[in-house]
Amino acid sequence: MREHRSEADSLRQTGGWVDNCWHYSVPLLHNVRNMKSRFWATTLSLALIGSLASAQTRITPPGNKYKPSQDVELGRKAADEARNQLPIMRDDAVTSYVDGVGRRLVAVIPPELQHPEFQYTFEAVNVREINAFALPGGPMFVNRGMIEAANSEGEVAGVMAHELSHVILRHGTAQASKATKYEVGSLLGAIGGAIIGGGLGTVVSQGTQLGIGASFLKFGRDFEKQADIQGAQLMALAGYDAHEMANMFKTIEKQSGSNGPEWLSDHPNPGNRYDYINKEAASLKVVSPITDNTAFERVRAHLKTLPRAPTTEEATRAAKRGTSTGRTTSLPPPSGRVDPPSSRYQSYTEGNVFDISVPANWRELPDSNTVTFAPVNGYGDYKGSSVFTHGIQIGLDRNESHDLRTATDELVDALSRGNPKLSRSGDYFNTTVDGRRGLHTTLNNVSEATGRDEVIQLVTTQTRDGNLFYAVAVSPRDEADEYDTTFQRVINSIRLRR
Numbered sequence: 001m002r003e004h005r006s007e008a009d010s011l012r013q014t015g016g017w018v019d020n021c022w023h024y025s026v027p028l029l030h031n032v033r034n035m036k037s038r039f040w041a042t043t044l045s046l047a048l049i050g051s052l053a054s055a056q057t058r059i060t061p062p063g064n065k066y067k068p069s070q071d072v073e074l075g076r077k078a079a080d081e082a083r084n085q086l087p088i089m090r091d092d093a094v095t096s097y098v099d100g101v102g103r104r105l106v107a108v109i110p111p112e113l114q115h116p117e118f119q120y121t122f123e124a125v126n127v128r129e130i131n132a133f134a135l136p137g138g139p140m141f142v143n144r145g146m147i148e149a150a151n152s153e154g155e156v157a158g159v160m161a162h163e164l165s166h167v168i169l170r171h172g173t174a175q176a177s178k179a180t181k182y183e184v185g186s187l188l189g190a191i192g193g194a195i196i197g198g199g200l201g202t203v204v205s206q207g208t209q210l211g212i213g214a215s216f217l218k219f220g221r222d223f224e225k226q227a228d229i230q231g232a233q234l235m236a237l238a239g240y241d242a243h244e245m246a247n248m249f250k251t252i253e254k255q256s257g258s259n260g261p262e263w264l265s266d267h268p269n270p271g272n273r274y275d276y277i278n279k280e281a282a283s284l285k286v287v288s289p290i291t292d293n294t295a296f297e298r299v300r301a302h303l304k305t306l307p308r309a310p311t312t313e314e315a316t317r318a319a320k321r322g323t324s325t326g327r328t329t330s331l332p333p334p335s336g337r338v339d340p341p342s343s344r345y346q347s348y349t350e351g352n353v354f355d356i357s358v359p360a361n362w363r364e365l366p367d368s369n370t371v372t373f374a375p376v377n378g379y380g381d382y383k384g385s386s387v388f389t390h391g392i393q394i395g396l397d398r399n400e401s402h403d404l405r406t407a408t409d410e411l412v413d414a415l416s417r418g419n420p421k422l423s424r425s426g427d428y429f430n431t432t433v434d435g436r437r438g439l440h441t442t443l444n445n446v447s448e449a450t451g452r453d454e455v456i457q458l459v460t461t462q463t464r465d466g467n468l469f470y471a472v473a474v475s476p477r478d479e480a481d482e483y484d485t486t487f488q489r490v491i492n493s494i495r496l497r498r
Contacts, residue, residue, distance in 0.1 A: 001387060001421055001445055001454060001474045011098045033118040055283035059169070059230045061113070062223070066173040068115045068137075074173070075137030082141060087315045089124040090362035091306070091376055092342040097299040098122045098142050101157050105164050108237035108287075113168040113378045117326050120167075122160075128309040130252055134163035136172040144309045149251060153296035157238065158245030163232035171223045171232060186349075221271070228273060232280045239290040242281035277438065305422070306376050338377045338390050341486040345493075348373075351457075353396065354469070357493035359486060362391060370395040373490075380449070390475055390483070392490055397468040407468040408439050408460045415458075415472070422456075423444040433461040433469070434496045453477040457484075459491055 089095060102122035120138040130149045134140040141164055142156075150156045166172065178257030219227075232242035330340040341359035348364060349355050350371055357371040364389075365372040365379055372379060399407040405428065416422045424447045438461035444456040457473040471491055475483035 001389070001422075001447060001456060001472070006487065021497070028059075057280055058204055059233075059285075059378050061169045061323045062171070063177060063224075064170050064174045065177040066170075068117045071115075071167075071170055071173050072117050072119060072137035075135035075139050076119075078151075079133045079139035081140075082135075082139075083123075086141070087126040087310070088141075089126045089139045090346075090361065090363035091302075091303045091339075092122070093299055093358075094124045094147075095360070097148075097295060100122045100295070101153065102140060102164070103162055103469075104238045105161050105234050106156065108234060109164075109168055110233075115168070115170075118167070120164075125316050126309050127312045130164050130290045131312075131314050132159050134167045134335070135168065136170070138167055140167075141166065144147075144303060147394060148301065148303055148309075150248060150296075151251070151295055152244060153290070154235070154240045154244030154435035155248035155251070156237055156296065157240045158231065161234045161245065162241075163231075164234065165227040166219070166223070166352075169223075169226055171219060171227070175223070181319075201242075211468040224271075225276070225418075229280050230298060230493075232277055233284060236284035236286045237282070238286045239286060241286055241289070241461070242284055243278055245283065246277040249277070250274055268277070281412060305384075315444055338375050341365065341375070345489075350394070354394065354495050354497055355495040356394065356490065357394070358490055387447070388474060389450055389452070389454070390479070391449055392471055392473040394491060394494075395470050396463070397470065399462065399466050399468045402466045404439060404460065404462055404468075405439065408441075408458075411442075411460065411468060412443070412458070415443070419445050420452070421448075431459060433471075433491065434494055436461045438495065444477075447476075450476075455480040457487055459498075463496065465498065467498075469496065469498075 004357045005091075032316065046202050099122045106120050109291065118138040120140070122140050124147075127143050127144050128145040128148070129143055132140065132146050134141045142160065144249065146159055147156055162423050227247070232245055235245060237243045274451045329477065337363055342361040343355040344360040346360045347355060347357045348371075356373075359375075362373040362375050363379075365374060369392050372386075372388055372391055372393040372481075374388045378390030379388040381387075397407070397411060409430065410423065422443055425442050425444050428439040428441045437457055440457070440459050443456035443458055445456055446452070447454050454474055455477050457471075459471045463469050469492070473487040473490070475482070475487075
């Protein structure tokens, strides 16, 4: 169905003993000798374990003049900016997987490096470059390209453990501590750039515009080596073989073109990175080793069903063309498999207009005067017009008549002009939207993009100033039964602010 464009203003404004008595019988003496042997063997074993533990490199966090709470504030602001300008994946399968790996690593942070104030979140970014970045205080973003390039969950965990180590060692604000003439508030962009760097750094902020040299926007080799070693130790505690971190970094180094240099440009090789990580890994005991790679294989297979991820450059260019949220509304035409609505819901607040809850695997696609919530492959451009085949669109129309039925008739007429095969299958019947009187009708359509028959549920009500608030829920006819319950739950969740 083609999207409706109203004339309204924009809606937008996670010990033994030894008996040395010689008079024992031969059998008993034999047993004592066995006990001696076992005792010394045990002692030797304990000594070996102790030596292995001592072989583990001790990492000491660098000096830092800032409070952990300031890490949190800086990271929160930078993360908000990143979410506004990067194509964050709202795909339940991918986000749940990334969050699960991240939480497993957070759970084994050593007590001396734990910061109760930190708020760890893990989000996937729909771009193809191999990259990941973490911000002070806990927010982490993992590129889809990183998951696609990895050969195992351990390799994904290796990169995430490295990034998490930058956070728990507080490298961002430790680096900021060196720039004593800058106040912490003005360092926001610099810290974002220091951790993100490269193309993504320009998305979060232009740190050099604050008068800070480009060299400040990258970690030095000492911090990089600390993050490598600490990350390897986190991996072992979480059940991963730290050798896989070294393997992933070698994979990154082998990449060419747009996929390879970005991570390395932000994370310079301290020298012999592959060798010293493997040496550290050999000194570590893996706790409760993870041997099942099923979840990783499943998410990799799922990613192959999605439209190809754009490059970071393409995504940021699209963000500049889009709305202030930075989420692009220019997606591939609806095609391929569309996942059914997730049973888990997430909430959104759209300016001062409304609150809503939708399935967690639907992405938010705001436009100038409407917001569409749709699953991957359920929304796109067709012959220059925006269309969606699965999901729900919320809009606000200026209403001149102040009569709900008349205003709804006018909306149906407008929808018909954009969708020539649209027809109404019955009259209106009364409903409620957030306790207000509303109308509900069912429309039929044939999608121009897919050629499939569609069922459209239209629900309208009025705001306090008399304007028309509407929800247009669309699904293919042969999937309508599956979507009806979801649409009803979404509409029931709406809370109007006007």
